[in-house]
Amino acid sequence: MDNAFVPMPAVVEDVITETPTIKTFVLSPERPISFRAGQFMQLGIPGLGEAPFTPSSSPFVPERMEITILRTGSVTNALHTLAPGAVVGLRGPFGRGYPVDHFEGREVLVVGGGVGLAPLRALLFWLFHEIDRVKRVSIKYGSREPAELCFRRLHEEWGRLPKVDFTCTIDRPAPGWDGRVGLVTTLLDGLDVDVKEAVVVSCGPEVMLKFVTLKLCDLGFPPEHIFLSMNRNMSCGMGLCGRCNVGPFYLCKDGPDMCYADIKDIPYALG
């Protein structure tokens, strides 16, 4: 068995600029890495440090991993300077992944904000591949401005897939934008889904997760059907350091995707 503390070398095959602050790194690991949608990796640059990221590529393609990264601090700034041919280190996968068996036969609402669409993309790959197992996939996505819409190159294609619909919004009006304007929560108004049966998966900034969850509860979605990606700061990724605990849970081990029913009574669980 591989030592979970030792990174596996991976070659950067391609770098795709998604937005001025977000890039997708296409990696070819030394050996295929099997992962479940929602599990995360620790991605590092030798001698510089590592940070947790959820692959944005298909869990059905273990020999090539894509990771989509927002530039925000020291590690992510360094990652953004990498070009094809560079070698990085990968540890993982860690965490449990999305509870996809729970989605069987249901409508799945996927709600993303900003770079939060990146961790959700592996789940979208899973849902598109297993589309006969679910009733429908409805993607609701919001970003601050048009230039920051992640995976804009793919939105139209997703919206054309059978049993899939895609709607996006930006926070404030912008020149040249004739799409929807308003926070992502506004996309939850007038939903045509059976709120008692549908499941919701959401990933985005903490403040967004909080308001999306409040709105879903107001609309009547049961907490047992709401799954939130709690992508907080982590260190070991293995339940050893205690950096990521929320109540009795370690997000790295018990999450990072948590059922709202399990955390709703924990003070400040959603900030």
Ligand SMILES: Cc1cc2nc3c(=O)[nH]c(=O)nc-3n(C[C@H](O)[C@H](O)[C@H](O)COP(=O)(O)OP(=O)(O)OC[C@H]3O[C@@H](n4cnc5c(N)ncnc54)[C@H](O)[C@@H]3O)c2cc1C
């Ligand atoms: C399970 C998991 C999955 C993730 N998946 C992705 C992903 O797919 N794509 C992506 O772009 N990012 C993802 N993140 C967030 C990513 O790990 C952080 O942005 C990264 O650790 C920042 O490292 P840094 O050294 O560049 O920033 P630092 O220099 O450590 O910090 C710079 C700023 O970013 C903030 N920050 C640091 N970590 C986080 C965090 N986890 N969430 C929010 N703000 C943070 C700091 O508070 C600080 O303000 C994920 C995080 C977790 C825990």
Ligand code: FES
């Ligand atoms: S990151 Fe160390 S316990 Fe979760």
